[in-house]
Amino acid sequence: MKRLWILVALCLVVPFILIASERVEDMVLTVLMSPEPRNPVHEMIGQFAEDYDVEVEIIDADITTGSTITIDTMIAAGEPPDVYMDYLARTGKFITPEYALPLNDYINLDVYNMVMEQQFVRDGNLYALLRPAGIMGLFVNLDVMETVGLRIPDSYSIDDYLAAAEVLKQHGKYMTCLFAANQSGDYFYMQYFASFGADLFNDDYTESLADSPEGLATMRFLDMLIEKGYAPKESAVYSDDDYLVELFKGNCAVGGLFIGHLAIADSMIEQGVIDKLPRYKFVSFPNDAPAVAMPHAVVGHRSEDKKRNELTAALIEYITSRKVEEWMVTQNGVFPTRKDVTVEYPGQDWADIKAFSSRNGIYDLGLAHPKFGEIRQQMFPLLQQMYQGKLDPQGAIRMYDERVTDILK
Amino acid sequence: MKLSRGTGGGLFLLLPALALFALFTVVPLVYVVRLSLYESNMLMVTFRGLGNYWRIFTDDDFRRTIENSLIYMGILTAGWTLIPLFVALMASDLSKLLQAYTRFVFYIPVFASGVIISIVWLYIFHPAGLANWIIKGFGIERQLWLGQRFLAIGAVCTVLIATVLGFNVAIFMASILSVSPQLYDAAKIDGASRLQIKMRIIFPSILPSFFFVVLVAMIGSLQIWETIFVMSPTVQSYNLMFDVFSTAFESGRYGMGAAKTIVLVIMVAALTYGKRRLER
Numbered sequence: 001m002k003r004l005w006i007l008v009a010l011c012l013v014v015p016f017i018l019i020a021s022e023r024v025e026d027m028v029l030t031v032l033m034s035p036e037p038r039n040p041v042h043e044m045i046g047q048f049a050e051d052y053d054v055e056v057e058i059i060d061a062d063i064t065t066g067s068t069i070t071i072d073t074m075i076a077a078g079e080p081p082d083v084y085m086d087y088l089a090r091t092g093k094f095i096t097p098e099y100a101l102p103l104n105d106y107i108n109l110d111v112y113n114m115v116m117e118q119q120f121v122r123d124g125n126l127y128a129l130l131r132p133a134g135i136m137g138l139f140v141n142l143d144v145m146e147t148v149g150l151r152i153p154d155s156y157s158i159d160d161y162l163a164a165a166e167v168l169k170q171h172g173k174y175m176t177c178l179f180a181a182n183q184s185g186d187y188f189y190m191q192y193f194a195s196f197g198a199d200l201f202n203d204d205y206t207e208s209l210a211d212s213p214e215g216l217a218t219m220r221f222l223d224m225l226i227e228k229g230y231a232p233k234e235s236a237v238y239s240d241d242d243y244l245v246e247l248f249k250g251n252c253a254v255g256g257l258f259i260g261h262l263a264i265a266d267s268m269i270e271q272g273v274i275d276k277l278p279r280y281k282f283v284s285f286p287n288d289a290p291a292v293a294m295p296h297a298v299v300g301h302r303s304e305d306k307k308r309n310e311l312t313a314a315l316i317e318y319i320t321s322r323k324v325e326e327w328m329v330t331q332n333g334v335f336p337t338r339k340d341v342t343v344e345y346p347g348q349d350w351a352d353i354k355a356f357s358s359r360n361g362i363y364d365l366g367l368a369h370p371k372f373g374e375i376r377q378q379m380f381p382l383l384q385q386m387y388q389g390k391l392d393p394q395g396a397i398r399m400y401d402e403r404v405t406d407i408l409k
Numbered sequence: 410m411k412l413s414r415g416t417g418g419g420l421f422l423l424l425p426a427l428a429l430f431a432l433f434t435v436v437p438l439v440y441v442v443r444l445s446l447y448e449s450n451m452l453m454v455t456f457r458g459l460g461n462y463w464r465i466f467t468d469d470d471f472r473r474t475i476e477n478s479l480i481y482m483g484i485l486t487a488g489w490t491l492i493p494l495f496v497a498l499m500a501s502d503l504s505k506l507l508q509a510y511t512r513f514v515f516y517i518p519v520f521a522s523g524v525i526i527s528i529v530w531l532y533i534f535h536p537a538g539l540a541n542w543i544i545k546g547f548g549i550e551r552q553l554w555l556g557q558r559f560l561a562i563g564a565v566c567t568v569l570i571a572t573v574l575g576f577n578v579a580i581f582m583a584s585i586l587s588v589s590p591q592l593y594d595a596a597k598i599d600g601a602s603r604l605q606i607k608m609r610i611i612f613p614s615i616l617p618s619f620f621f622v623v624l625v626a627m628i629g630s631l632q633i634w635e636t637i638f639v640m641s642p643t644v645q646s647y648n649l650m651f652d653v654f655s656t657a658f659e660s661g662r663y664g665m666g667a668a669k670t671i672v673l674v675i676m677v678a679a680l681t682y683g684k685r686r687l688e689r
Contacts, residue, residue: 001417008421067659072451093661099452181555181641183659234536237556239641371450374660381644388556 032081100127101300106313132334133295137282139257180383185240211401219393259333445667461668485630488570497581515575527639561642
């Protein structure tokens with residue numbers, strides 16, 4: 001029995017000794033990003049690994065829930081990624097002095113435009129870089145519009161929009177599609193707040209301003225679209241996937257869209273959901289609304305290891321290199337963030353988007369706020385009830401305002 | 410307490426299982442209890458004491474979530490126990506071959522991935538899906554099955570009952586097979602009808618299995634998640650488990666999610682305790 005206990009003790013102790021005696025591994029940098037097939041960013045990461053003789057591991061972020069679950073798990077495990085790049089709504093949480101690497105200490109920032117990046121400056125330090133940002137426009141299905149004899153001008157009012165909606169309704173078509181199944185794609189309808197001139201936050205993001213006459217007008221507008229049959233009554237249970245299908249099928253004449261989303265139509269054609277992409281153009285949202293941008297940010301993790309920080313910063317330079325940016329600009333129709341990128345997306349739709357966004361400006365959805373992930377969970381449950389007539393617009397915007405202010409406190 | 414000679418050896422043999430239990434159950438539970446006392450998004454951590462618990466118990470949405478969990482428990486427990494029991498009792502009159510066939514047919518959905526089944530049912534309950542096509546044939550206006558609280562709960566329960574009942578059919582059929590044939594013979598001699606045999610002989614004999622299935626069903630109903638995740642019904646129909654997921658992993662409020670988890674653990678523990686008391 002005594003020998004047995006000695007054996008058990010050895011079995012428990014020896015593995016720990018072996019683990020502790022392992023030699024320190026060579027440094028491996030990790031990059032957490034959502035999958036981007038065909039993007040030369042992979043090639044540039046490989047180039048970095050070769051130039052600096054460092055191994056780089058790319059980890060795919062799970063964005064199926066639209067949350068930061070992958071990086072949160074890595075942080076909880078004590079292994080935060082050295083570089084995290086994702087939609088700003090998710091990376092905003094990590095652009096803080098406590099987590100992020102101050103890039104101005106390591107990178108020559110003269111090559112970047114540094115326009116939107118100002119929001120990432122804290123105490124004089126820059127904690128993230130932007131990747132080229134898509135700008136949303138109102139996708140107008142010209143085939144549907146011309147069938148009913150309508151034309152949407154480049155500049156038009158909400159009344160013009162509603163008048164067109166009535167004409168479309170008479171012809172059995174919806175003006176637009178709405179959805180509220182979850183928070184994914186919420187920017188498609190949050191853009192309407194810009195049309196009514198509603199500010200969502202105060203200057204220092206400590207309070208929600210959504211419950212304003214303009215905010216209420218927006219909610220009444222969305223409610224009216226459902227009530228009057230200008231948008232499907234099933235919107236409460238539609239997701240953004242349903243929205244895109246209805247939009248490309250031509251059941252809805254207009255809807256918010258980014259140029260990058262047009263690639264989804266190819267997938268729908270392959271699957272037989274639609275025969276072809278309809279003829280379209282992009283215009284601004286009603287009332288010459290400022291446009292919504294969908295930037296992605298690149299954040300480095302600040303480590304205790306000085307050498308690691310230098311390598312992380314260098315890796316970020318490769319990720320935001322001219323080659324990568326030129327590809328993104330020409331493929332996705334996005335605004336470059338580098339001064340040396342002069343190419344443009346070769347299509348009229350980008351020229352249209354660029355024109356009205358330059359004219360009208362960019363609308364602040366609060367994407368860069370660290371708690372944006374939590375904020376965007378608040379609207380869709382209220383819309384679900386409002387679209388089914390269980391909550392009036394005034395109650396919905398008041399509850400949204402209260403909940404967002406509570407989060408911001 | 411003086412241990413008998415065999416106890417030391419027994420404890421030694423239990424050691425690996427205890428170690429795994431400690432590592433994967435006790436340690437995480439202690440961590441979750443600790444996390445529930447903080448507000449945390451994995452980057453910023455603030456001590457709140459019982460503040461998270463105060464917030465959730467004064468929140469109407471959380472009260473609704475608890476109500477929903479109890480509704481799911483009621484419907485699913487009934488669906489996962491009474492229907493399989495009925496099927497098993499009816500099948501007990503069949504030949505061995507037909508019993509095996511019945512067991513196999515009902516068990517097929519259990520093999521399938523819950524996610525895939527949920528996706529299929531999502532299309533059935535879609536506004537333009539099969540369910541609305543069927544009711545349209547009866548002149549009923551099409552419904553937002555996943556958009557209204559109780560319809561959504563019903564839709565989710567339909568999926569889960571259809572998917573899981575085969576497992577319990579197998580359990581009940583196995584229990585029925587273990588009932589001594591002599592009891593049947595004695596009952597028949599006494600002139601008992603088939604129904605009386607089922608209700609007075611078979612059912613009391615399989616009562617331990619029945620209680621086990623009821624307890625597992627009740628606990629399982631509190632833990633449903635993937636069907637709700639895939640079908641994305643209205644927020645009004647969320648149960649406590651999904652609320653934990655949504656709070657922690659979608660909103661990034663891990664401390665609050667941990668507090669809700671502790672509430673869930675207490676509910677499950679209470680159920681288990683209640684079941685043991687009932688059995689006595």
